[in-house]
């Protein structure tokens with residue numbers, strides 16, 4: 370494990386932490402999980418047609434998991450599934466079409482998932498967009514970024530949670546270990562996982578409960594993105610506390626992937642990304658903590674946290690905390706509002 374003081378110093382600089390520099394400094398300290406197989410695990414991954422979500426789906430497939438890749442474009446989804454099957458030799462990769470900005474489609478997706486998969490052990494809510502320059506409402510009257518980045522993960526999680534709870538007892542405690550060179554794999558633990566992909570950008574933003582479904586008049590792309598990702602953290606903390614109180618074997622955490630050479634960065638900074646490409650993380654590096662959280666029994670202990678480079682991190686920068694820290698009341702109001710929007 371990297372010394373805590375060095376990790377803290379790196380993180381405080383942001384640039385030496387979130388870029389590939391931080392990844393390369395920490396990597397030698399990472400626990401080895403390359404031998405961990407996930408043959409009996411079923412994982413649902415949204416945003417699987419590109420970037421971090423695609424890297425996640427591919428790695429889970431390579432470890433033998435049944436992967437349900439969610440995408441909104443039939444051609445991209447088909448080619449993603451075909452490519453993962455070809456590269457990993459795992460035939461248990463399925464594609465499911467859904468536009469997650471629509472709550473009706475998200476509900477229909479959940480119905481199909483529950484019908485076709487008697488067990489679901491992992492849900493990775495990765496799909497997300499960079500807000501368009503001009504405000505857009507979905508046909509259900511929700512601002513587009515909020516619908517995609519926050520309300521859909523909330524709804525999908527709510528609808529799949531009962532199945533995740535039931536499936537936790539069927540998780541393999543001793544995953545198969547095909548590589549004899551790798552020492553005895555640690556047990557996975559009987560804990561289903563929900564992993565929500567948020568962003569380090571929340572460090573500069575306070576949850577604004579009056580901005581949960583912003584109108585065109587107050588639309589600001591940076592604010593709407595950060596509020597959706599702050600809301601995702603609030604929602605995760607809310608669900609995590611409730612699951613723990615009810616004694617369920619499902620943990621919910623967020624992961625912040627760092628600065629990654631994929632749509633979440635290149636769509637905001639198309640020119641800058643060309644020049645800083647070597648400093649950005651690859652999608653595989655962006656997905657590393659997500660994969661570790663699924664493979665490592667140590668990670669089963671985390672609940673309601675934000676992780677980055679395999680460690681829980683504060684959700685506020687220590688210099689900005691006073692300005693960005695919300696209240697428990699804000700979190701409750703946010704969850705109520707997202708719940709209301711999810712019925713659209």
Ligand SMILES: NC(=O)c1ccc[n+]([C@@H]2O[C@H](COP(=O)([O-])OP(=O)(O)OC[C@H]3O[C@@H](n4cnc5c(N)ncnc54)[C@H](OP(=O)(O)O)[C@@H]3O)[C@@H](O)[C@H]2O)c1
Pocket residue numbers: 415416417418419420421422439440441442445467468469470471495496497498517566567568569625626627628629630631632633634635
């Ligand atoms: N890249 C970064 O530096 C960075 C930093 C912080 C956080 N993040 C977060 O990490 C996550 C993944 O980002 P990325 O960089 O990998 O982005 P990406 O390459 O643009 O991938 C985003 C994925 O989400 C899917 N998606 C978007 N809207 C959707 C909708 N309405 N319905 C269904 N799927 C939808 C996209 O599908 P299509 O293929 O059809 O477009 C794509 O598969 C996002 O939540 C992002 O906010 C990224």
